[in-house]
Structure formats: structure tokens, C-alpha cells
Amino acid sequence: MKLTTLLTSVAAVAAMAFAGVASASAESTLEIVKKRGHVRCQVGPASPGYYFLDSKGEWQGLDVANCHAVAAAIFGDISKLEIQSVSTQARFTSLANGDSDLLSRTATWTMSRDTQLGIDFLTPTFYDGQGFTVPKDSGIKTGMDLKGAKVCVTSGTTTESNLNDFSRTNNLNISAVTFEDFNVRDETYLQGGCDAVTGDKSSMAGNISAFPVPGDHLILPDTLSKEPLAPAVRHGDNQWADIVRWAQFAMINAEELGITSANVDDLKANSKNPSIRRMLGVEGDLHKGLGLEKDWAYNIIKQVGNYGENYDRYMGNGPQGIGIPREGSSNALWTKGGLMYSPPMR
Numbered sequence: 001m002k003l004t005t006l007l008t009s010v011a012a013v014a015a016m017a018f019a020g021v022a023s024a025s026a027e028s029t030l031e032i033v034k035k036r037g038h039v040r041c042q043v044g045p046a047s048p049g050y051y052f053l054d055s056k057g058e059w060q061g062l063d064v065a066n067c068h069a070v071a072a073a074i075f076g077d078i079s080k081l082e083i084q085s086v087s088t089q090a091r092f093t094s095l096a097n098g099d100s101d102l103l104s105r106t107a108t109w110t111m112s113r114d115t116q117l118g119i120d121f122l123t124p125t126f127y128d129g130q131g132f133t134v135p136k137d138s139g140i141k142t143g144m145d146l147k148g149a150k151v152c153v154t155s156g157t158t159t160e161s162n163l164n165d166f167s168r169t170n171n172l173n174i175s176a177v178t179f180e181d182f183n184v185r186d187e188t189y190l191q192g193g194c195d196a197v198t199g200d201k202s203s204m205a206g207n208i209s210a211f212p213v214p215g216d217h218l219i220l221p222d223t224l225s226k227e228p229l230a231p232a233v234r235h236g237d238n239q240w241a242d243i244v245r246w247a248q249f250a251m252i253n254a255e256e257l258g259i260t261s262a263n264v265d266d267l268k269a270n271s272k273n274p275s276i277r278r279m280l281g282v283e284g285d286l287h288k289g290l291g292l293e294k295d296w297a298y299n300i301i302k303q304v305g306n307y308g309e310n311y312d313r314y315m316g317n318g319p320q321g322i323g324i325p326r327e328g329s330s331n332a333l334w335t336k337g338g339l340m341y342s343p344p345m346r
């Protein structure tokens with residue numbers, strides 16, 4: 001099935017499912033989640049950096065931190081969470097039909113997804129771009145060297161459509177070899193079944209780190225696309241979207257204000273900075289608009305940390321990190337020339 005046809009049919013199913021959810025229940029997502037006692041947060045099949053199982057069998061990662069933040073904001077407890085690992089192809093339908101409360105899983109915010117699938121994207125967690133991985137000894141230096149090449153790609157992704165555009169625009173006649181599962185995609189590449197793999201550059205960097213000899217592969221300098229990776233919620237419940245959006249902003253704002261999981265107790269007790277006092281619920285009533293308790297943001301920072309702590313831990317040089325430099329990139333704070341920016345919390 002062509003991607004456009006697939007998207008149209010997914011959109012139709014999602015719209016029907018969404019109408020069903022809306023009419024079957026007048027309850028808000030927050031009420032449903034509170035009654036259930038936990039948040040259902042969707043990630044993908046384990047992917048280094050973003051969502052993976054640690055040695056204790058617990059989900060961790062930059063995208064999982066968003067799931068934890070929402071559980072902390074609502075319940076004051078990150079364990080009030082069910083992580084759902086859903087295939088790439090089923091991800092948006094699963095959210096639109098009410099199986100998940102949110103998804104947080106390297107999904108690119110695009111116009112058609114945002115406007116046609118019964119879902120809404122929130123603020124990006126990571127600004128990525130698409131690239132190619134090739135064997136170092138292949139002699140391939142740029143995407144332009146891929147004329148007539150076989151390129152392995154995950155189906156149902158922006159990656160697949162961007163590859164098509166890139167090949168058409170540059171007359172490269174690339175043959176896309178598609179896979180539902182990116183592990184099978186990578187295995188096929190490693191066995192020589194494709195000349196290159198294409199994917200989001202950060203995901204590929206994570207995958208390469210788990211290859212038998214990471215040094216034998218390289219990511220080409222080309223960046224084919226913008227991939228703003230963002231969480232998404234079901235369309236139509238603005239309060240729920242606000243909760244997830246402001247949970248993310250709380251982590252970004254905390255970094256800007258210098259609030260970390262290590263100093264948040266001290267700052268809550270002693271800070272004279274009005275911005276810090278408002279955000280941590282010491283003064284003001286910011287929590288009211290979200291329908292949460294005063295300490296919603298305190299709980300996020302105490303239990304999950306600020307954005308930078310999570311970046312370092314999972315995307316940077318922490319023991320579980322995948323070593324993607326942040327400085328000078330779009331993922332730096334706006335005060336350091338990047339795009340990570342929270343509107344004022346006042």
C-alpha cells in the first residue's frame with residue numbers, strides 16, 4: 001500500500017475511533033487516569049537513548065522521562081505508569097482509539113499527522129534530522145553516492161517518504177527496502193542486504209552503538225529533513241494536552257532556572273527567586289489551571305530531573321547515554337543558542 005493511501009485509511013480509522021471515544025465518555029482524560037490509578041504511556045520497540053529496558057527491567061530513556069513526568073505531575077509518583085511498547089505502524093491509531101493516554105516515542109510532528117489522525121503534537125523533546133548509515137569501507141561519502149543503491153528503511157515513517165523525495169529530487173533511483181521492525185532492518189543491512197540504512201540520525205547513532213563493531217559504520221554528513229520529535233495526545237481534551245505540555249515545559253524551565261533533582265528541596269525551602277517559588281508551588285496558584293496539586297512541578301523535578309539532566313543521562317555522556325553532543329545543537333537551551341524554550345511560567 002502506498003504511504004498516502006495508508007495514511008488516509010489510518011486517518012479514517014482514527015477519526016471513527018476518536019468519535020467513538022468522545023461520545024462513549026464525557027469523562028476527561030485526567031479523570032479517567034486518576035480513576036485507573038496510572039498513566040498509559042506509549043513508546044516503541046526498545047531504542048537506545050529514547051526508550052529501553054534497564055538492568056532491572058524498568059523502562060528508561062529521554063522519551064520515557066516525559067511519561068515519568070506526567071505520572072509525577074498527577075500522582076506524585078513515577079511508578080503510577082504503564083509503559084506500552086507499540087509497533088511503529090500502529091502507534092497513532094493506538095493513541096487515537098484511546099488505548100494510550102499519550103505517546104512519547106521519536107514521533108515526528110508533521111502537519112498531516114497533527115491535522116488528520118485525531119491526535120495533537122506537543123513541544124518537541126528532541127530536534128532531529130534524517131541521515132544515512134553506511135559501512136565505513138564502502139567508499140560512500142555523501143547521499144549523492146547512493147545512485148541505484150538499496151537502502152533499508154522502516155515502513156510507516158517520515159523516513160520512508162523523505163527517502164523517496166530525496167531520490168526523486170536528485171534522480172538517484174534508490175530502491176527502498178522496507179521493514180516493519182527496525183531491528184530486522186539493521187540486521188539485513190549488517191548481513192549486506194542493503195548498501196545503507198536511513199533513519200533519524202540520533203536513533204541510528206544509538207543503534208550503531210549496539211552493532212558488533214560500531215567503528216565499521218558511519219553516518220553520512222547529509223541531513224535530509226527536519227524531524228521534530230514530540231509527544232502526542234488524543235485530539236479534543238485540552239486540559240490533558242496542557243498537563244503533558246506543561247510537564248515538559250517544567251523540565252525545560254527548571255534547567256533554565258538552575259533547578260535540578262539534587263537542589264530542588266533546598267530551593268523550595270530557601271529560594272527568594274519569584275520564578276522558582278511560583279514554579280515549585282511555594283507561592284501563586286499555577287497548578288489550578290491544570291487541575292493538579294501545588295507540588296506537581298516539584299514532583300517532576302525531584303523524581304525525574306530537569307531536561308538537561310535527562311539529556312545528559314540518555315542522549316549525552318552518562319553511563320546509559322548515546323553520546324550525542326548538545327552544545328551548539330538545536331537541542332541546547334535557547335539561552336545557549338538552541339531551540340529548547342519554555343514560555344514563562346507565570
Ligand SMILES: N[C@@H](CCC(=O)N[C@@H](CS)C(=O)NCC(=O)O)C(=O)O
Nearest residue numbers: 044106107108154157158182199203
Ligand atoms: N521520526 C520518524 C521515525 C519513526 C521511528 O523512530 N521509528 C522507529 C521505530 S519506533 C525506528 O525505526 N527507530 C529506529 C531508527 O530509526 O533507527 C517518524 O516519526 O516517522
